[in-house]
Amino acid sequence: GCRENNRKEQLQWKKPCGSLVPGGVGSTVYVTRGEKNMHKGLLFDLDGVIVDTARYHYLAWKELAQELGIPFTREDNERLKGVSRNRSFEIILEIGNRQMEEAQKEYYCTRKNGIYLEYLQTLSEKDILPGVQEFLEAARAKGYRTALGSASKNAVFILEKLKLSESFDAVIDGNKVSKAKPDPEVFLNGAVALGLAGCDCIVFEDAAAGIKAAHAGGMRAVGIGKPEILSEADYVIRGFEKITIEEIEQEIM
Ligand code: BG6
Numbered sequence: 226g227c228r229e230n231n232r233k234e235q236l237q238w239k240k241p242c243g244s245l246v247p248g249g250v251g252s253t254v255y256v257t258r259g260e261k262n263m264h265k266g267l268l269f270d271l272d273g274v275i276v277d278t279a280r281y282h283y284l285a286w287k288e289l290a291q292e293l294g295i296p297f298t299r300e301d302n303e304r305l306k307g308v309s310r311n312r313s314f315e316i317i318l319e320i321g322n323r324q325m326e327e328a329q330k331e332y333y334c335t336r337k338n339g340i341y342l343e344y345l346q347t348l349s350e351k352d353i354l355p356g357v358q359e360f361l362e363a364a365r366a367k368g369y370r371t372a373l374g375s376a377s378k379n380a381v382f383i384l385e386k387l388k389l390s391e392s393f394d395a396v397i398d399g400n401k402v403s404k405a406k407p408d409p410e411v412f413l414n415g416a417v418a419l420g421l422a423g424c425d426c427i428v429f430e431d432a433a434a435g436i437k438a439a440h441a442g443g444m445r446a447v448g449i450g451k452p453e454i455l456s457e458a459d460y461v462i463r464g465f466e467k468i469t470i471e472e473i474e475q476e477i478m
């Protein structure tokens with residue numbers, strides 16, 4: 226079976242690996258596309274993969290941290306990538322060696338989201354990262370099913386602003402999962418929503434926690450960003466600019 230095959234050398238992806246689950250929960254699979262790759266799925270993280278919102282998350286947390294007198298660097302911020310809003314704040318408190326009542330944590334998380342949403346006000350199609358639209362279109366034309374797998378509770382709102390909602394057959398976001406990456410829940414739910422087994426899916430992630438989540442779900446993982454940070458990924462690309470689905474197929478299938 227393919228379940229435990231995470232490493233490139235062991236990969237075999239010549240045919241579907243598991244039973245299909247047609248019309249899984251939340252699935253809106255389109256049947257009008259090419260049939261060739263209908264048994265394969267691409268699962269995309271949102272922040273830092275589809276759109277450069279990772280920057281705004283950082284700026285919003287930085288503002289709060291400063292207010293609380295907690296030093297917070299870009300390096301610290303790496304630990305927050307892919308992590309839920311509440312957990313992110315707990316990490317910041319840990320960095321500052323501070324403790325806080327639940328109600329007060331709640332207050333700061335709500336404020337952080339307020340600051341973050343202000344940054345998102347002007348968000349539009351122009352903020353989609355280079356090459357993403359082309360990559361999605363080409364993959365879907367080849368028959369791949371696509372899903373979003375994000376920890377963000379703002380994911381649906383962001384996809385609408387980017388006019389990208391139609392590019393995904395399913396959306397699994399922070400409102401639909403209880404366990405944060407590196408737990409594979411978000412991606413496993415994505416695979417189910419596409420009617421696919423985990424091992425028939427490839428995950429695209431900018432966070433180390435997301436790469437771990439993909440592997441824990443028996444999926445291959447393409448890292449988006451710096452190889453030093455994403456050393457566990459099966460393949461790392463800087464972004465989708467000039468990257469073709471054929472290149473990904475060649476590298477990791
Ligand atoms: C992830 C980001 O996608 O979503 C994290 O990488 C963020 O940095 C998390 O904390 C939760 O996002 P939101 O929009 O629900 O606060």
Ligand code: MG
Nearest residue numbers: 270272273431
């Ligand atoms: Mg991300």
